[in-house]
Amino acid sequence: MTKTLKITLAAAAAVLVAATAASAESNGTTTSNGTTITGAGSTFVAPLVSTWTPALGSAFGYSLQYSPVGSGAGIAAVTSRQVDFGASDAPLTPDQATACKSCVQIPWALSATTVAYNVPGAPVHLRLSGPVIAKIFLGQITNWNDPAIAALNRGAKMPSLKITPVYRSDGSGTTYNFTDYLSGVSSDWKNKVGNSTSVNFPAGIGAKGSSGVAGVVSRTSGAVTYVDVAYAIQNHIRFAAVRNNAGKFLYPSLRRIVAAASAFPKVPANNEMHIVNPSKANPLAYPISTYTYVIVPQQTSHAAELRKLIFWALTQGQKSQYTAKLLFAPLPKNVLAASEKTLKTIHP
Amino acid sequence: MERGDAIGLRATGRGRRRLVVNRIAELAAVLAAGAAIAVLAILVWSVLSRGAGALSWDFFTKGPALFGQTGGGVAPALVGSLLLVAIGAAIAVPAGVLTAIFVSEFAARRVGDQVRLWLDVLNGFPSIVIGIFVFALCVEVRLPLVGWGRHQSAFAGGFALAIIMLPLVARATMEILALVPNHLREGSYALGVSKWQTVLRVVLPTSFGGILTGTTLAIARAAGETAPLLFTCALAGQATDWNPTHSVSSIPMLIFQNSEAPDENLHQQAWALAFVLIAFILVSSLTARFLLERSRRRLGTAR
Amino acid sequence: MEARSLSAPAGLRRTRGAGDRAGDALLYGLTALAAAISLLVVAAIVWRVAAGAWPAIRVFHLGFLWHGEWNPVVDKFGARDLIVGTLVTSFGAVLIAGPVSIAIGLFLSELAPPSIRGLIGTLIEMLAAVPSVVVGLWGIYVLAPFDAQHLQPLLGRVFGWIPIFAHGGDQVESTVFSAIVVVAIMIVPITSSICRELFIGVPAELEEGAIGLGATRWEMVKTVIVPSVRGGIVAAVILGLGRALGEAIAVTQVIGNFIPLKLTIFAPGDTLASRIANQYQGAPSNLAVASLIYLALILLAITFITNFLAQRVVKRFERRSARA
Numbered sequence: 001m002t003k004t005l006k007i008t009l010a011a012a013a014a015v016l017v018a019a020t021a022a023s024a025e026s027n028g029t030t031t032s033n034g035t036t037i038t039g040a041g042s043t044f045v046a047p048l049v050s051t052w053t054p055a056l057g058s059a060f061g062y063s064l065q066y067s068p069v070g071s072g073a074g075i076a077a078v079t080s081r082q083v084d085f086g087a088s089d090a091p092l093t094p095d096q097a098t099a100c101k102s103c104v105q106i107p108w109a110l111s112a113t114t115v116a117y118n119v120p121g122a123p124v125h126l127r128l129s130g131p132v133i134a135k136i137f138l139g140q141i142t143n144w145n146d147p148a149i150a151a152l153n154r155g156a157k158m159p160s161l162k163i164t165p166v167y168r169s170d171g172s173g174t175t176y177n178f179t180d181y182l183s184g185v186s187s188d189w190k191n192k193v194g195n196s197t198s199v200n201f202p203a204g205i206g207a208k209g210s211s212g213v214a215g216v217v218s219r220t221s222g223a224v225t226y227v228d229v230a231y232a233i234q235n236h237i238r239f240a241a242v243r244n245n246a247g248k249f250l251y252p253s254l255r256r257i258v259a260a261a262s263a264f265p266k267v268p269a270n271n272e273m274h275i276v277n278p279s280k281a282n283p284l285a286y287p288i289s290t291y292t293y294v295i296v297p298q299q300t301s302h303a304a305e306l307r308k309l310i311f312w313a314l315t316q317g318q319k320s321q322y323t324a325k326l327l328f329a330p331l332p333k334n335v336l337a338a339s340e341k342t343l344k345t346i347h348p
Numbered sequence: 349m350e351r352g353d354a355i356g357l358r359a360t361g362r363g364r365r366r367l368v369v370n371r372i373a374e375l376a377a378v379l380a381a382g383a384a385i386a387v388l389a390i391l392v393w394s395v396l397s398r399g400a401g402a403l404s405w406d407f408f409t410k411g412p413a414l415f416g417q418t419g420g421g422v423a424p425a426l427v428g429s430l431l432l433v434a435i436g437a438a439i440a441v442p443a444g445v446l447t448a449i450f451v452s453e454f455a456a457r458r459v460g461d462q463v464r465l466w467l468d469v470l471n472g473f474p475s476i477v478i479g480i481f482v483f484a485l486c487v488e489v490r491l492p493l494v495g496w497g498r499h500q501s502a503f504a505g506g507f508a509l510a511i512i513m514l515p516l517v518a519r520a521t522m523e524i525l526a527l528v529p530n531h532l533r534e535g536s537y538a539l540g541v542s543k544w545q546t547v548l549r550v551v552l553p554t555s556f557g558g559i560l561t562g563t564t565l566a567i568a569r570a571a572g573e574t575a576p577l578l579f580t581c582a583l584a585g586q587a588t589d590w591n592p593t594h595s596v597s598s599i600p601m602l603i604f605q606n607s608e609a610p611d612e613n614l615h616q617q618a619w620a621l622a623f624v625l626i627a628f629i630l631v632s633s634l635t636a637r638f639l640l641e642r643s644r645r646r647l648g649t650a651r
Numbered sequence: 652m653e654a655r656s657l658s659a660p661a662g663l664r665r666t667r668g669a670g671d672r673a674g675d676a677l678l679y680g681l682t683a684l685a686a687a688i689s690l691l692v693v694a695a696i697v698w699r700v701a702a703g704a705w706p707a708i709r710v711f712h713l714g715f716l717w718h719g720e721w722n723p724v725v726d727k728f729g730a731r732d733l734i735v736g737t738l739v740t741s742f743g744a745v746l747i748a749g750p751v752s753i754a755i756g757l758f759l760s761e762l763a764p765p766s767i768r769g770l771i772g773t774l775i776e777m778l779a780a781v782p783s784v785v786v787g788l789w790g791i792y793v794l795a796p797f798d799a800q801h802l803q804p805l806l807g808r809v810f811g812w813i814p815i816f817a818h819g820g821d822q823v824e825s826t827v828f829s830a831i832v833v834v835a836i837m838i839v840p841i842t843s844s845i846c847r848e849l850f851i852g853v854p855a856e857l858e859e860g861a862i863g864l865g866a867t868r869w870e871m872v873k874t875v876i877v878p879s880v881r882g883g884i885v886a887a888v889i890l891g892l893g894r895a896l897g898e899a900i901a902v903t904q905v906i907g908n909f910i911p912l913k914l915t916i917f918a919p920g921d922t923l924a925s926r927i928a929n930q931y932q933g934a935p936s937n938l939a940v941a942s943l944i945y946l947a948l949i950l951l952a953i954t955f956i957t958n959f960l961a962q963r964v965v966k967r968f969e970r971r972s973a974r975a
Contacts, residue, residue: 038594040583050415053586065585067595072933077583082499082595095936169908171933194724197935205825205919206908207608208929215608215615219796220824234416235610326415370867377762380754381771384839388778394793395785446685454679455686466690472890472958473696474897476924477947480931481696484703484944511692518689542671544678572782574900578928600784604900607788622785629780637773 034061035305041067041074041087042173043210044228045109045292049087051322052313059316060308070209072171072197078103078295084302085310086295089173090197091272102298104346105271106339107291108313110261111328112252113177114239115288116232117224118217119144121159125251127152129243130185130277130287136224137165137182138189139203144222152243166216166225169206171197177290178226181276226288230326246283256286257329267338291335296346303348314339395626399619407620411586418613422621424588428502428596429571432581435506435592436513436570441563443510444517445552451518452525453547464522471515476575482508483579502592505581512573513566520565524558524640525551527647557643564636568629574600599625697951704948707941715945719911721926723935728942730923730949732910737922737953739912740827740902741895744834748895749888752839756846757872772847779840787904790833795824795905798832803917817915825907827920833901838891845887849880882968889961896954899924923950 034057039049046068053064069077071088078086079100091105115133117126122144128136132148135141141148145158168175176197183190193199207216210231217223217237229252232239241249250256263278263285271293278285294313296306317323318330331339406421413420447467451460486504528551536546552559577598584597599621606618707715711728718729759772803823810816853876861871877884899922907919908929923946934940 036585036587038583038585047415053414063585063587065587065589067583067585069583070933072935073583074933076933077500083583093935099937169903169929171930171935194722196724197933198723198930198939200720200722200724201909204909206929208903209605209608211606211609211611211614214610216825218610230415231610237610366867366870370869373869373872374762377754377758380751381758381763381775383751384755384775384778384843385771387836388774388781390793391778391781391786391789394789398792443685443688446682447689449678450682450686454682463686463690466693469955469958470689470693470696472893472897472954473693474899474924474950474954476897476899476927477700477951477954478696480703480927480944480947481699484699485695511696514689514692542675544674545671547678568780572784574782574784575924575928579931582932600782600900603784603788604904607784607791607904618788622788626781626785629782630777633777633780634773 034063035302036063036065037085037302037305037309038083039064039066039074039085039087039294040069040077040083041295042071042089042292043068044071044089044111044113044174044230044290045087046210047230047234047326048109048317048322048328051326052317055316055322056309056312059312060305062305062309064309068209070168070170071173071176075100075295078297081297084296084300084306087292088197088295089290089292090176091270091293092295097270100295100297103295104298104342105293105295106310106314106342107271107273107331107335108294108310108317108339109292109323109328110257110289110331110335111292111326112229112257112260112286112289113174113181113226114229114232114252115224115242116214116217116227116237116239118221118237119159119161119224120221121157122238123153123156124238125241125249126156126238127243127249128240130181133240133242134182134186134189136163137167137201137203138186138192139165152249161222164220164223165201165204166213166220166223167201167204167206168209168213170208172210173197173290173292174210174226174228175199177276177288180274180290181288184277230328233327242287244283244285244287245278245280246285247280248283250284250286252286252289252327254324254327254329256284257289257327258332259284260286260289261291261329261332261335265332265334267335271338271342273335298345299347301348303346307343307346310343311340314343392626395619395623399616399621399623402613402616402620403623407617411588413613416611420613420617422599422602422617424584424586424597425599425602425621426624427588427590428581428584429599431502431590431592431596432506432509432577432598433567433570435502436509437563437567439507439510440513440517440566441559444514444562444566445521445559447514447518448521448525449547449551451522453543453551464519467515467518470511471519474575475512475573476578478508478511479576479579482511482576486580499593500579500581500583500595502581502594502596505577505596505598506592508576508580509570509573512576513570516566516569517559517562520562521555521559524555524561524643524647527558527644528554529647554647555643557639557646561636561640561643564632564639568632568636571632572600572625572629574604577601700944700948700951703944704941707938707945710938711942711945715942716949721910723939726936726938728939728945730946732912733921733923733926733946734949734953736827736906736910736912736920737896737924737950739916739920740830740834740906740922741892743827743831743916744838744895745888745892747831747835748838748842748891751835752842752846752887752891753884755839755843756850757876759843759847760850761868761872772844776840776844778836779844781837783837783898783900784904786833786837787901790829790901790905794832794836795826795829798826798829799823802832803828807917814914815916818917823917825905825919827906827912827916827918830902830906830920830922831916833905834895834898837898837901838894841894842887842891845890846884849883849887850876853879882965885968886961886965889957889964893954893957893961896957897924897950898922899928903928923947923953 049066056062056064071090074086074088077083144161179195183195207213213225214227214231214235217225241251243249260275260278263282264275275289277287409423410421411424451463536550581595583595589596603618603621606614609615715730717731719731720729857875861875903925908921909919910921912920927943931943
């Protein structure tokens with residue numbers, strides 16, 4: 001028996017040594033005596049947070065640990081104080097705000113949701129309108145060669161291919177943004193489905209996370225989904241040119257996202273903004289744009305660090321070296337002012 | 349023969365048809381076994397061929413790359429899984445061995461049967477329900493040691509894994525304790541040695557191999573469990589973390605998260621990690637089986 | 652060698668004193684506590700899950716079981732389609748895995764040459780070692796496309812006139828059928844290894860007697876082996892069923908996460924465990940969270956019932972064979 005014992009102990013020691021080696025190497029990028037700030041939530045803003053992380057490390061020595069588990073889970077995590085901050089593309093509902101016990105939501109990034117599709121033979125930026133998109137996701141338009149789609153895309157030969165809508169099966173801020181838009185352009189959608197981070201989609205299949213829906217669309221011919229523009233571009237998935245209220249078919253670009261944001265200059269007291277479906281006075285606006293929020297308890301032990309971190313994100317973090325490639329537009333001045341004002345209310 | 353009449357065996361003249369039926373049945377059995385092995389082979393081959401490209405020294409030692417970049421590795425997940433399984437084993441092995449000792453050395457037959465029954469029931473619980481239980485117990489409610497500050501943590505995740513491991517360890521230990529020859533115990537008592545000394549110095553050392561087997565099998569099972577970790581240890585960052593009061597990354601969670609990642613780099617890492625996990629589990633299971641055979645043989649010759 | 656270790660072990664005191672009695676009591680206490688805690692965990696799990704589900708039980712009562720709408724926007728939840736999905740997926744998997752496992756058990760106990768019996772048995776048991784998330788990963792990228800491109804068209808052509816095999820739409824990768832196959836693959840190893848043990852346990856004289864009377868091997872299996880271990884086979888199958896019911900991760904990766912269920916299995920669906928795995932972390936309201944825990948309670952109840960049935964079946968077959 002001692003022989004077995006010896007072998008077991010030797011194996012355990014070997015594993016321990018290997019693991020220590022692994023941890024030593026992988027910790028090399030962050031400073032060893034910095035503060036660890038934890039966050040969780042939106043997969044939408046995860047690419048941006050990812051590019052911010054090394055900069056925050058070298059600027060302040062912070063080790064930022066962010067879990068992209070979805071906006072819904074992020075709100076739950078910060079509500080139970082499991083993380084220092086939550087990130088969500090969906091603003092807090094009144095019930096969530098109560099449960100979170102004096103949390104504030106601060107818009108800290110601005111981007112857009114694309115309608116991404118995999119249709120061999122379709123144009124690079126298929127033209128779609130709000131009502132048509134709503135009908136697709138309601139299961140009322142079922143084939144890509146439907147006359148309603150053809151009417152918007154004269155000159156394009158659409159294949160006869162079944163449409164498979166793909167939606168987020170987890171609690172998602174992108175779902176909130178998308179259903180916000182659809183509720184505005186289709187009363188049918190508003191009555192039948194509604195607007196939330198988690199809704200009862202009447203047709204299609206579900207996948208978990210932005211990467212999940214992007215993955216399914218990449219693999220499935222005829223699939224269409226809604227996903228943030230950074231993921232669509234990164235994974236070479238085509239996305240639609242959506243018709244805005246001025247009649248123009250636009251796909252997301254920095255200018256068009258900024259145009260959508262400037263269509264809604266007023267910032268309410270709780271910072272909750274809906275910038276979908278701007279009026280026809282904004283011909284350049286992309287209609288499915290959204291702010292994304294960082295959700296922080298007003299009283300937190302990491303108040304000083306969070307204030308520094310979020311202020312950096314609101315100012316330095318908006319610079320094009322971090323944001324342009326991912327198609328995050330810089331925050332407009334009025335929103336920046338509101339965010340900074342809210343930030344000041346955070347205290348230890 | 350009485351039994352033969354009851355079953356109705358009779359030699360008839362339709363020999364040819366019966367032989368054909370027999371052949372078909374044999375073929376079906378061979379096909380079934382062949383299909384199972386084929387599936388295993390295809391699975392291992394798929395995992396290996398898709399993930400082999402990502403296996404490298406960096407893969408095992410570095411943390412994940414930034415969004416859109418290539419390279420990086422899964423070191424945090426490896427360390428996290430090690431931590432979780434270690435915590436799980438530290439809880440489950442003593443509890444399981446002690447329970448097995450109770451059933452085998454102390455308890456009356458009926459009590460032992462009850463314990464065995466409820467351990468089987470526990471073994472049959474879906475692991476996702478166990479995850480919800482530990483979440484409600486440790487993460488929602490402030491419990492000392494296992495989850496403080498209402499955090500998801502490696503302690504909470506390890507505790508969930510321990511619940512899954514407990515029936516396996518207990519059952520394997522019970523089996524091996526039953527195999528320990530009684531004359532060893534009787535001889536010890538005859539010499540005037542107390543019960544607790546007999547258990548600790550005679551019975552347990554003899555069954556060490558079997559206990560190790562049970563532990564190895566339990567570890568192999570726990571290493572691959574995803575559902576219990578979903579709610580107890582899922583919020584993990586990108587750096588390697590040894591702190592058990594934090595939520596840590598883990599192998600099955602990382603595979604689950606990256607399984608549908610359209611990013612080719614992350615996707616390949618998921619396959620490579622899957623291969624590492626299978627390899628670990630297979631090696632552990634085979635080792636456990638080998639140890640068990642050896643224990644059985646030694647105990648058999650000691651009779 | 653064992654005798655030698657007995658006669659001169661280090662540290663074994665040979666006289667019983669008060670310390671020894673205390674040690675005995677301590678060991679008894681510790682081990683009894685451990686055993687009690689093991690049982691307590693079972694009770695605690697049931698209680699905590701019921702407590703967590705209580706807010707939803709209070710709102711929906713038992714109607715939750717037969718209402719099908721799952722709508723977080725208006726806080727209206729019902730488990731019917733998820734229960735049906737769970738049962739369809741699990742029973743479907745058992746329908747495939749049961750006969751296959753029995754066949755494999757027979758192969759390993761009767762047909763395989765003795766030299767490779769151990770090897771093949773080990774290989775098949777290794778399939779059990781593959782964790783759920785890896786089977787799911789493989790299911791998404793290898794099995795589901797194979798199902799979609801080859802199996803489903805084939806089955807559709809042969810059985811398509813039966814409603815449950817009807818064409819379910821062009822999207823055929825993430826379907827209930829894929830989930831059934833994935834779960835079947837996962838439960839075959841357990842069930843087949845139990846079957847193998849059972850078949851090996853049948854006394855050789857019975858088998859030889861049948862062969863001696865002129866039975867072919869298949870007839871011998873049909874008339875001697877299977878009847879004598881019928882209870883065990885059923886128990887093994889029900890054990891597999893229990894495992895199938897609780898499968899969350901592999902199922903959620905390939906099933907499509909969609910309700911309401913269509914009649915055909917070649918369409919997306921969802922199960923209790925899969926829905927919990929997907930939505931629990933980010934549930935938007937307290938009632939949503941409680942409803943998901945209610946789902947867990949239902950799953951627990953189904954598992955209990957399955958286990959209980961298995962015990963009863965085993966007992967009944969044992970009684971019958973004891974009488975014979």
